[in-house]
Amino acid sequence: MPRNAPRRCSVSRMGAHRETLAIEIDGAAKRYGGPGGFTAVDHVDLAVRSGRVHGLLGPNGAGKTTTLKMLLGLVRPTEGSFSILGEPAGPTVRARVGFLPEQPYFPPLLNAEEVLKLHGRLAGLDAAQIAARGSDLLARVGLEGRGTTRLSKYSRGMLQRVGIAQALIAEPEVVVLDEPASGLDPVGQRDVRNLMLELRESGTTVLLSSHQLSEVEAVCDEVTILNRGRVSARGAIDDLLNVAGRTSVRARGESAVLPADIQSVMEDVAVSGSVWVFSVPDTAVRAVVDILDDNGWTIESIVPKRQSLEEYFSHMLEVTENEVA
């Protein structure tokens, strides 16, 4: 496999083309400083299917934000083509896009209603639409009754909520969220997750850039992982995280140890009280179930073994580091 090539690709670009693509990036590159300069993004391809929540993952400096900025016209790409909803990603089609930047900030002397008014007007809404949508969105993001408070008095989490509201003011077909849970408390993070799921249910496409792997795992249908400006992996979450050939067993029993016949095939054992979770080869599942059953254990679940996104991510970065070394 060539260095830095995507490791798994269950959602191939060919496959993605069979469905409508809401966002398509081909060969995006951004270099700073001329020949020999710094390459922030190196020929990144990205395909986001309509109505899906797509995660863009990567460590700091991976090129996530630069890729989003090129898509949205904030940074001029060195190379590459960008399209949104089937059109070149210019100002016209951006009227159908909502964007939440990382740690959004607004003129501090304005209030939330004025910010929504500005963005509503820029999106072509009339005064009545802005008023209706504005009050609805402020309530939806938990800022009901705070619309006339100056933003200089807002906490970072409240600014984040204003940012989400302005991104949704024009009922966009595509929403690009850069670290949407940044600065939010756990309740706020849950609200953002629910919001993304609501958007998906309503058919809105969401491109989510995040460090928070649990957030990505909870809401994303597919992910693209960037590292050092390149795509390291892409695909459906399940395909990326399921461990081929192994099954995870969760069983409950009174015994302090598992039957001896199982111990020779089990791995990744975790015990909490009387509950045991371990993995076994797929080929041994039937035998393991019989042994547990014969010994009076209660089997609570048998599912394909899946590593956490954190584990996957750490492993992927480790491999990349080794390749570079």
Add this chain to the structure above:
Amino acid sequence: MGRILAIAAAVVSDAIRRRIVWVVVLFALILVAVIPMLPSYGQGVIEAVYREVALALVYVAAIVVALVLAANRIPSEVERRTVYTVLVRDVRRWEYTTGTWVGIALTLAAASLVFGVIVFATGWLVYGEPMWTLWQGVLAIWMEAAVVAAFCVAVSAVASPVIVGVSALAFLFLTHVRADLLGGPSNPLWSFYPSLDVFNIIAPVAHGTGVSLAYIATMAVTFAGWAGVLLVLAALGFARRDV
């Protein structure tokens, strides 16, 4: 046009809440109020002195307000990333720079209106005559301040606030030394020298009967030319910039 006005409206809402703007206005107005306490001159002269000093104060205050509002507007919006959510909409870069300038120019117009009302009212109350020509002077001052704001927007599209401030002062200096550098209109370069002298009508307003409508039209055309050229430069500079 709607997007430009939307951006301008947000700039006005933000700018009129800046304390520094109104501190400058208040300070200038206090000075205007004390002008009548200057040593008395002969009748007819003291009114002219009042008009001259009042317009000079308004000029300085308007230029300071223009620099305060325009020099750091775009750099701070880029640095704070407030510009992101605006530019990712159906907004062209030139619409953003133009809307920013229009908002600053409207705020300057509001400040100039306040200046004008106070200067006019003080003159009428103290000297018992309505000095209508003062409004010509206020209009000229607003035009020049708005041109300075356009210059700041153009430079700030590609440079830091410090560079903007220094270059704006240099711009003001260079655009007012045509007569010193070239002598007079007989110099062949006279018509080509970039000058803001057309807006300097303090002398005819303070000591004469003001300027004609034709001259005001000349000022308006000059204003539109300066603003247009500077806004094109602002748009070109900002269009190529990564934010």
